[in-house]
Amino acid sequence: GAGVSQSPRYKVAKRGQDVALRCDPISGHVSLFWYQQALGQGPEFLTYFQNEAQLDKSGLPSDRFFAERPEGSVSTLKIQRTQQEDSAVYLCASSSRQGFSGANVLTFGAGSRLTVL
Amino acid sequence: AQKITQTQPGMFVQEKEAVTLDCTYDTSDPSYGLFWYKQPSSGEMIFLIYQGSYDQQNATEGRYSLNFQKARKSANLVISASQLGDSAMYFCAMNDRGSTLGRLYFGRGTQLTVWP
Numbered sequence: 001g002a003g004v005s006q007s008p009r010y011k012v013a014k015r016g017q018d019v020a021l022r023c024d025p026i027s028g029h030v031s032l033f034w035y036q037q038a039l040g041q042g043p044e045f046l047t048y049f050q051n052e053a054q055l056d057k058s059g060l061p062s063d064r065f066f067a068e069r070p071e072g073s074v075s076t077l078k079i080q081r082t083q084q085e086d087s088a089v090y091l092c093a094s095s096s097r098q099g100f101s102g103a104n105v106l107t108f109g110a111g112s113r114l115t116v117l
Numbered sequence: 118a119q120k121i122t123q124t125q126p127g128m129f130v131q132e133k134e135a136v137t138l139d140c141t142y143d144t145s146d147p148s149y150g151l152f153w154y155k156q157p158s159s160g161e162m163i164f165l166i167y168q169g170s171y172d173q174q175n176a177t178e179g180r181y182s183l184n185f186q187k188a189r190k191s192a193n194l195v196i197s198a199s200q201l202g203d204s205a206m207y208f209c210a211m212n213d214r215g216s217t218l219g220r221l222y223f224g225r226g227t228q229l230t231v232w233p
Binding site: 104 | 121150152154159160161162163164167169208210212219220221222223224225226
């Protein structure tokens with residue numbers, strides 16, 4: 001597609017529910033990142049995929065968070081047993097480059113805003 | 118440790134005037150990249166400009182320029198001839214060779230408001 005597409009744009013969940021957030025990156029982009037953006041903050045790294053391989057998940061805040069990209073294109077971020085502190089915007093970004101290569105510009109989606117009641 | 122510091126929570130500028138958004142960074146790696154992104158209320162992060170640590174000249178992209186002062190570790194964004202549509206959050210970000218696989222570190226952002 002022309003850009004990075006995320007769905008749903010808005011999700012309201014009751015505490016304890018499981019949620020799944022989808023990211024459709026730009027076609028052919030090798031690298032895919034998930035970021036969490038709390039209200040009034042900058043985005044914080046969650047996890048990184050290079051094709052289908054999850055090479056870094058050091059930013060995932062707990063084992064309730066799980067991400068996958070089984071065919072190296074679409075990715076899903078799953079949050080189990082949601083808590084109020086999970087309320088945030090979840091941003092997905094993709095890039096045609098791998099690793100640190102200077103101008104590795106990430107293209108971001110519009111995000112999925114999760115509100116946990 | 119905070120890698121990117123943006124000390125201005127909010128800035129105001131009149132239409133057609135220039136504005137500077139401050140950013141300082143922290144890294145011991147000689148090889149790094151600095152980025153500015155714009156985030157309007159719609160939520161999407163829009164890439165504006167990039168500066169590499171070895172670039173000799175300050176980066177420019179249309180009305181955007183990056184005032185890169187390596188010794189001070191600052192990478193301020195200058196927007197010339199502000200427009201109403203420039204009102205948004207602006208984030209400074211960095212990656213370096215130590216960054217896992219190209220991940221970006223972001224500052225807390227500056228909310229820019231352009232008034233007529």
